[in-house]
Amino acid sequence: MKYIFFIGLLNIFLIGQAICDDKNIPIAITTWWFYNATIKAWDVLKEGGTALDAIEQGATVCEVQQCDGTVGYGGSPDEDGETTLDALIMDGKTMNVGAVGALRRIKSAISVARHVMERTKHSFLVGELATQFAVQMGFKEEPLTTQQSKQMWMKWHNEDNCQPNFWMNVKPDPSKYCGPYSTLDNFRRESPASNVKVDRYNHDTIGMVAIDGNGDVAAGTSTNGARFKIPGRIGDSPIPGSGAYADNSVGGAAATGDGDVMLRFLPSFLAVEEMRRGATPTDAARTAVLRIAAHYEDFMGAVVALKNDGQYGAACHGMDTFPFVVQDNTKESFRVETVQCLK
Ligand code: ASP
DSSP states (O other): OHHHHHHHHHHHHHHHHHHHHHOOOSEEEEETTOHHHHHHHHHHHHTTOOHHHHHHHHHHHHHHHTGGGTSSTTSSOOTTSOOEEEEEEEETTTTEEEEEEEEESOSOHHHHHHHHHHHSSOSEEEHHHHHHHHHHTTOOOOOOOOHHHHHHHHIIIIISTTOSOOOOSEESOTTTOOSOOEEOSSOOOOOOOOOSOOOTTTSOOEEEEEEOTTOOEEEEEEEOOSTTOOTTOOOSTTSBTTTEEEETTTEEEEEEEOHHHHTTTOHHHHHHHHHHTTOOHHHHHHHHHHHHHTTOTTOOEEEEEEETTSOEEEEEESSSEEEEEEEETTSSSOEEEEEEOOO
16 A cells, blocks of 8 residues: 555656656747747756846847847837837746836847846836936947938938838828927817838837746847937837736737837737636737737737746747747757748
């Protein structure tokens, strides 16, 4: 009898072990084809580093390399020609968050976000005052404008009559003329998705989720936002639950796309909550995307989701396909995977 009991216990132990061993961790997953960032994150994880370090160092690669011109300095000038940065980092172990929005003249947005998380009791700092914080923390202040971003802005302003832009219900007619604008008295109350065509080069974000060898989950984003945005605009990327979300007890998610619309639906939070309810990562990402599509049928965006056992998936809308990069122990190298978009 004792012997049978012992075998039973051993079985429970072995099955438990098998489930643990089945976990596909560590793992890093990144939006778009930003594989250099993924490789960096993976290097950190492989060496036994934390998921938070993987996110910070991975996203930093994109900030330095100006991935697609939509991450880091010198991209997406606003209406005044200035590049500003948004970034978020979230620790799924402590549920702590650090974020910066409309950060001016500092290149390392994700690292400033991490300083907000680890050096303050706040979660989110914005604009000029976030810059002051960064300088106090030892970050170097330098212009984020480049020759290329200056030329992009000059063409938009001087040749294209400030088209496209993000104004509505103002005069003079923003679809024809530059500002300054003032309010139009009689206007239709509607809440359209942006009529600025969102594509790879005017609107991308690096969104990352990582799980380290301890099973700790972290997520983060970094972006220079939407090209020709109204100064002061912050998109979805630095908003916890919208741009990214992480919770050790479930997993994490990150989003990219038309941030003005996406932030209204907290898609990363929704994807994580769907996984909590038992959905696969792919189904969770689909639910998050379809929730937005139910209200904005033309919106463009994508969500990647990673469960704390290392299963992952993605869903997208408003483009043909969406690429994302994964690196884990199952293959020698990173791989770019592609999902067919729901519409
Ligand atoms: N979501 C970012 C923003 O709207 C851009 C993107 O990911 O496409 O600022």
